[in-house]
Amino acid sequence: MLIRSAPDLRDRDVTDKALYLRRREFIAAGAGAAATLGLGLQPAMAGAVVGAKSRFSTTEKATSKNDITSYNNYYEFGVDKSEPAENAGRLKTRPWTVVVDGACGKPQRFDIDALIKRFPLEERIYRMRCVEAWSMVIPWVGFPLASLLKAVEPTAAAKFVAFETLADPAQMPGVRDPVLKWPYREGLRIDEAMHPLTLMAVGLYGETLPNQNGAPIRLVTPWKYGYKGAKSIVKISLVETQPPTAWNLASPREYGFYSNVNPAVDHPRWSQATERRIGEFLRRKTLPFNGYGDQVASLYQGMDLRKFY
Ligand SMILES: Nc1nc2c(c(=O)[nH]1)N[C@H]1C(S)=C(S)[C@@H](COP(=O)(O)O)O[C@H]1N2
Ligand SMILES: [Mo]
Secondary structure: OOOOOHHHHHHHHHHHHHHHHHHHHHHHHHHHHHHHHHHHOOOOOOOOOOOOEOOOOOOOOOOOHHHHOOOOOHHHOOOOHHHHHHHHHHHHOOOOOEEEEEEOOOOOEEEEHHHHHOOOOOEEEEEEOOOOOEEEEEEEEEEEHHHHHHOEEEOOOEEEEEEEEEEOOOOOOOHHHHOOOOOOEEEEEHHOOOOOOOEEEEEEEEEEEOOOOOOEEEEEEEEHHHHHHHHEEEEEEEEEOOOOHHHHHHHHOOOOOEEEEEOOOHHHHHEEOOEEEEOOOOOOOOOOOOHHHHHHOOOOOOOOOOOOO
16 A cells, blocks of 8 residues: 655545546547546445554554455444445445534534545554454554544533434345344544544545445444444534443443443353454454553543443
């Protein structure tokens, strides 16, 4: 992947790669072929999304792109791991707006492409630990959620952040399944949301985020179980009280609000002590806060982490 420092980022860095190639063809072919080429463009082509290297990245070996994009949880497209890759191709990710509202001085609707251009992008290679006891190492490209929140100027009343994602039965066959109460919702405490590790991802492996991974924009909180990472976000609200979350509503006994990775507290139906790193044979020990304790444990001082799982 091409690495450039953030200030050097240009519009072409987020220009669709195939579109760029077509443009060159277009110039070569001359105006006559223009209309034909234009009509032939497909909306779901992968494009380059370049991010500057980050000191927050792990040096662990990244999981293969094939595994990251074919073994997914995205229940709006089906509950099987293979279904998101099979069904998410139909998701229309442009035009797309993200509303940021609630307890803030400047509530706004952001066009996704304006948002991607507005904040310097970084590559963040993070571990991801699913509550189902498998894990991956994923090279995201994105920007800190803190940058976006600062832009809307949160007020002192903003104690939590609520995330709402798309739930469109016309595009998402899974939302007819009452396995979750749609739309998929997640939440963070304001200090968790403002933490430098908390990322809004718009790319993966240096390219536009694939639909099955949460295009066009999803949350990533690497010290929490993967389900906190809400995909295809349409609304972010600054709120005064702890917001309801999809998994907690579905099964409060099994899924809490905080959901910090904790090998000492088992899921009621399985152990959380170890995990299967996708692509590896032997199981690994799961680390408290998924190995990010040095950076985030202070957020939870005084809380009983056996209770607030
Ligand atoms: N909207 C939405 N977001 C979601 C989910 C989902 O079903 N719907 N699944 C979550 C779960 S359980 C996990 S482990 C991660 C998986 O992200 P990945 O497929 O990009 O690895 O997405 C999370 N975000
Ligand atoms: Mo998960």
